[in-house]
Amino acid sequence: MDDDVVVLKSLDSLRNNEMVLGEENYDALANSIIMASPNSWFLKKWFTYYKDFNDTKWSESSCFVPWSLWHLFPSTINVVKERMLRPNWEEIKFLYHELWDWRDNYTVHLYSRFMVNVDGTPERSLQELSVLNTTYGEIARYVLWKDPKIRDITEWMV
Template identity: 35%
Template sequence: MHLTGIEGSSGTNKSVPVYKYKDKCLREELYDQCWDGKPVPNIVHYIFFGIYKLSFVQFLSIWSIHTIQKPCVILIHGDTQLSGPYWTYLVRTIPNIIRVRKTPPKEIFKNPIKVIQHKSDVVRLEAVRDFGGIYMDNDQIILRSLDPLRNYNFTLSHEFDDNLSNALIMSCRNAPFVNLWYKEYASFNTSLWSHHSCILPYKLLQRYPHLIHVENKTFVNPDFRHRSIIFDGNFNWSYNYAVHLYIRFYNLKHFNFIDIRHLNTTIGSVARYVLYGHRELCSD
């Protein structure tokens, strides 16, 4: 893999197919082409609302899913055309990226949705419900194949003992659990930050445990309360399927391929593993 010079490259989006979200032919074609006998198809979903230039961490997320999960297709749902050297490198290197036009919803069940994070919470459920597959936050990094978990109809992971994270969602198409979760948005209240996204699925787990497989913090560890160890310490992520980086709390403008070669931190070892196949500090 030749990563040198990515920051200075340029290009266009002309090679990336673009479809409308409601294109039924796209859904059926992908479902047929990506069907391999497992309940959850190997289709990956990202949501980019209001983002124009791909960051290094977002590149790292997509690169991790491409190299480790090897999905049938990567769907980029959003309302903007992504650009920048990292995006250019991805579309030149990964042949199975598809852009899906999706406008951020203004309401759900007549309840207003005011912040972009809540809009994304709704659309990620719609995406895995309508297409099936694996939803990824754009600062979620895959560390090993999710294929063993694709045998379950629906999978989430604890972040804390009393919640379930929605940063990584695995679902068959029209999974009963995701349909129940979506219907609960009839009571959505924009002033409750994480209730419908993390607390509500945990409550549904108590009522419908047979509809969901739950991982014990293998998608999100370190958790939100211990997120500083990602950038300031070293965490043993050997047992993780993925790690969530919580990038909105950090200034990562100067975070790039050169930095991660010598960072003796969790993010350094994770980035080196994804990009170079090893965790060790680089010698030069």
């Protein structure tokens, strides 16, 4: 799991699958969270394609290859649509500028490497997060206080 993926709901219901990936968009799966049994056929097959890995075109091996394998061998993988990787990197504005209904998501990928470009800052203070009216703000409050509602924390901020 990438270090900027937030788990919002238990993944236990997915653990009985040999391989689980999230669909990033109509033509790609994502490797930001990989759930696989130790002997997953799909994972072993996918790994063989990394012999030709090109870091400047990382998405070919990391997103498009598993998508192609899924379509060739659909019974070897459980692909979670909508609930793992939405909003996706093409929808990043919904994380940092708008509100996205994430309540049914298992996970959300924050794409933190893009945060400074999209949000104008590399980080947010606790005070900012407590009132930030965006998806990112809601998720931060949910993680911090188990409740996404905007709150006034000025009383206990020193």
